[in-house]
Amino acid sequence: MSEFDIITHYFSSLGAGENVRLSVGDDAAALRVDDGFELLVSTDTSAAGVHFPEDLFPEDIAYKAVAAAASDLAAMGASPLGMTLAISLPEHDSLWLHGFSQGLASASRDFNLPLIGGDTTRGLLSMTLTVMGQCPEGQKLLRSGARPTDLVCVSGSLGDSTFGLSMLQGNERGLDIDFEDQEYLLSRFSRPASRIELGERLRAQATSCIDISDGLLADATHIANASGCKLVIDSALIPLSTELVASVGRARAIELALTGGEDFELLFTLPESVSVPDHCTVIGFAEAGEGVLCDGVLKRGGYDHFH
Amino acid sequence: MSEFDIITHYFSSLGAGENVRLSVGDDAAALRVDDGFELLVSTDTSAAGVHFPEDLFPEDIAYKAVAAAASDLAAMGASPLGMTLAISLPEHDSLWLHGFSQGLASASRDFNLPLIGGDTTRGLLSMTLTVMGQCPEGQKLLRSGARPTDLVCVSGSLGDSTFGLSMLQGNERGLDIDFEDQEYLLSRFSRPASRIELGERLRAQATSCIDISDGLLADATHIANASGCKLVIDSALIPLSTELVASVGRARAIELALTGGEDFELLFTLPESVSVPDHCTVIGFAEAGEGVLCDGVLKRGGYDHFH
Numbered sequence: 001m002s003e004f005d006i007i008t009h010y011f012s013s014l015g016a017g018e019n020v021r022l023s024v025g026d027d028a029a030a031l032r033v034d035d036g037f038e039l040l041v042s043t044d045t046s047a048a049g050v051h052f053p054e055d056l057f058p059e060d061i062a063y064k065a066v067a068a069a070a071s072d073l074a075a076m077g078a079s080p081l082g083m084t085l086a087i088s089l090p091e092h093d094s095l096w097l098h099g100f101s102q103g104l105a106s107a108s109r110d111f112n113l114p115l116i117g118g119d120t121t122r123g124l125l126s127m128t129l130t131v132m133g134q135c136p137e138g139q140k141l142l143r144s145g146a147r148p149t150d151l152v153c154v155s156g157s158l159g160d161s162t163f164g165l166s167m168l169q170g171n172e173r174g175l176d177i178d179f180e181d182q183e184y185l186l187s188r189f190s191r192p193a194s195r196i197e198l199g200e201r202l203r204a205q206a207t208s209c210i211d212i213s214d215g216l217l218a219d220a221t222h223i224a225n226a227s228g229c230k231l232v233i234d235s236a237l238i239p240l241s242t243e244l245v246a247s248v249g250r251a252r253a254i255e256l257a258l259t260g261g262e263d264f265e266l267l268f269t270l271p272e273s274v275s276v277p278d279h280c281t282v283i284g285f286a287e288a289g290e291g292v293l294c295d296g297v298l299k300r301g302g303y304d305h306f307h
Numbered sequence: 308m309s310e311f312d313i314i315t316h317y318f319s320s321l322g323a324g325e326n327v328r329l330s331v332g333d334d335a336a337a338l339r340v341d342d343g344f345e346l347l348v349s350t351d352t353s354a355a356g357v358h359f360p361e362d363l364f365p366e367d368i369a370y371k372a373v374a375a376a377a378s379d380l381a382a383m384g385a386s387p388l389g390m391t392l393a394i395s396l397p398e399h400d401s402l403w404l405h406g407f408s409q410g411l412a413s414a415s416r417d418f419n420l421p422l423i424g425g426d427t428t429r430g431l432l433s434m435t436l437t438v439m440g441q442c443p444e445g446q447k448l449l450r451s452g453a454r455p456t457d458l459v460c461v462s463g464s465l466g467d468s469t470f471g472l473s474m475l476q477g478n479e480r481g482l483d484i485d486f487e488d489q490e491y492l493l494s495r496f497s498r499p500a501s502r503i504e505l506g507e508r509l510r511a512q513a514t515s516c517i518d519i520s521d522g523l524l525a526d527a528t529h530i531a532n533a534s535g536c537k538l539v540i541d542s543a544l545i546p547l548s549t550e551l552v553a554s555v556g557r558a559r560a561i562e563l564a565l566t567g568g569e570d571f572e573l574l575f576t577l578p579e580s581v582s583v584p585d586h587c588t589v590i591g592f593a594e595a596g597e598g599v600l601c602d603g604v605l606k607r608g609g610y611d612h613f614h
Contacts, residue, residue, distance in 0.1 A: 021345055026450055026533075027382040027517060028349035028440075033340040038328055042335035043391035043437055045426045075334040084350035086393070086435040119352045124430060128393040130350055130437040133335070143333055210334060226333075 009101070017114035019081050019134075029116035031081050037134040039081075042072035048125035052190075053168050058096045060190035062103030062127075067192040068213070069129040070111040071264040074199035075211040077141040078133030082116040083108075086130075088123035111194050141202060141209035141268070146227035150207050150269035152284040153276055155198055157241040158216055159253050162260025164189030181243040188241075192264040201277055202268055209268040215259045217299050219267050220292045227269075230289030239281040258294065316408070324421035326388050326441075336423035338388050344441040346388075349379035355432035359497075360475050365403045367497035369410030369434075374499040375520070376436035377418040378571040381506035382518040384448040385440030389423040390415075393437075395430035418501050448509060448516035448575070453534035457514050457576035459591040460583055462505055464548040465523055466560050469567025471496030488550040495548075499571040508584055509575055516575040522566045524606050526574050527599045534576075537596030546588040565601065 015023035022030035033039050046065040048054040056064075066083065073080055085104070089097075108115055113131060146152075164185040166172050177185075195211070202209060208227055212219045216238070220231045240253045248256070257263075269286055276282055291298050322330035329337035340346050353372040355361040363371075373390070380387055392411070396404075415422055420438060453459075471492040473479050484492075502518070509516060515534055519526045523545070527538045547560045555563070564570075576593055583589055598605050 022447070022449075027379040028347040028385065030383075030447055031346040031348060033346055035342055039338040039340055039346060039439075040335040041338060041389075041391060041424060041437075041439065043393050043424055043426050043435075045393045045395065045428045045435075047395065047428045047430055050428055050430075072334040076337075078335065082348075084348060084437055086350050086352045088352065088354065088433060117348060117350050119350050119435070121352045121354045121357055121433065123354055123357075123433060126395060126428070126430060126433075128350075128352075128426070128435040130348075130391055132346075132348065140329070140337055142329075
């Protein structure tokens with residue numbers, strides 16, 4: 001069996017989906033986009049040593065890669081249709097592949113993304129996922145629609161993921177962290193929650209939306225720039241997990257939330273008239289101007305793999 | 308500018324397309340699939356040292372990668388909609404990126420595939436292209452429809468590409484090859500022709516179709532297995548370029564055509580009642596049974612990166 005055969009072996013049932021007309025096995029896969037819907041497409045690469053530590057469990061490597069890619073669909077308000085996986089692998093290690101395939105299968109279920117195609121190559125460990133979703137025409141969420149007086153909102157809690165990664169990298173050994181808190185914070189890095197349903201709910205409600213992958217300040221800047229307005233954020237309002245605050249204290253937790261990457265929560269703007277969805281928090285508002293004003297200081301920041 | 312900014316810089320006009328609603332710049336791209344059409348998707352990785360020599364011109368690296376991916380759309384009878392590119396790059400070399408972007412832009416035009424999204428990562432040189440196309444529902448070409456008495460046909464000429472690669476690798480220095488023939492054969496490796504229009508023409512006509520990426524015998528075996536019938540091929544009928552025959556003689560040319568990979572021509576079966584399209588050649592027929600019978604011998608073969 002080739003690597004891809006081994007991976008698809010775990011997908012005998014998961015390659016199927018409501019809109020999948022043809023899955024792995026021919027020259028291309030076929031999907032049905034519903035009448036009146038647009039196709040949304042995003043491609044995301046996760047490479048060992050860049051996006052995750054090489055020794056992360058293969059289950060988590062797969063899960064996190066799918067979660068990261070799916071997060072872009074959530075940010076557009078898209079409902080998932082399917083995904084393709086191109087994977088570069090250093091060697092044929094069937095135990096590793098077994099774990100990887102199980103993580104991929106779990107994520108495929110959790111994010112409702114059947115695996116419809118892919119490719120395997122020899123090389124350093126790296127995955128490129130292309131995720132496809134659909135959204136009713138005219139309802140997709142862009143970065144560019146925020147308007148003055150809109151509320152700035154965020155889902156879940158921020159900063160956990162970047163701290164989880166720091167623990168994995170062995171940078172936090174000086175801290176005395178409760179075991180359950182550790183587990184929670186690690187899982188926030190390796191098993192990001194799905195915000196697909198929230199994205200669907202925000203269709204035709206949010207004026208702008210982005211997923212937090214580069215850090216709150218950096219991604220807020222993307223919305224501010226694309227929308228041509230200023231986002232004013234009060235860091236005291238940023239949602240923080242009790243686990244993160246218990247582990248590092250409130251001041252560092254806020255710093256992690258502002259600049260840490262890969263939370264994969266949604267940052268969005270809502271007209272004042274729209275009610276804030278459950279598990280979401282208002283952290284500021286939009287006004288005329290440009291850039292992101294946080295606690296009275298014009299800021300930029302976040303995590304960038306290259307710069 | 309990031310690498311991807313540099314690449315998209317060359318795409319200011321090429322990111323647009325008839326069915327592109329949103330191109331590079333937000334969390335996902337948006338495409339319109341026409342009513343009554345299905346979406347076809349294929350993902351293809353091209354890695355340096357595996358799919359092409361590392362020192363191939365960057366223009367050709369890009370062009371060939373797009374051509375290889377687009378070939379899967381042609382094989383399904385799909386009309387191109389757009390593509391995403393995930394590229395792993397060892398270093399920021401702006402001359403290389405300039406050449407690469409120009410090749411990508413040429414291929415984007417030639418294959419009618421606007422670049423609608425992508426990602427860049429640090430790493431060894433490798434590209435993953437996801438190509439999307441559309442086909443009227445029920446008209447896509449599969450590997451599985453060949454029936455006894457169908458004619459087995461192939462487009463263009465075979466064997467040129469694998470010989471072009473062999474020249475590039477310096478394996479053919481003992482041969483005295485005409486300069487123009489060399490140029491032609493190298494271009495057949497690095498600049499495969501588009502068979503998109505042929506694929507569209509074969510919709511609702513061909514009973515099966517595949518692109519020749521692993522070699523004629525290997526890909527014919529895919530059709531035979533998927534269709535549950537036998538393909539009978541007469542090697543004397545295989546179309547060969549005058550350039551290839553002049554360079555290596557007829558016997559080796561046939562061998563290259565049978566087992567060489569990456570021709571990216573279409574291999575398809577037609578009911579006897581359908582006329583053979585221009586620039587296509589009948590090389591055999593289908594009959595009851597299994598496998599591929601070539602010149603009376605049951606054969607398998609072709610190029611496989613892993614086995």
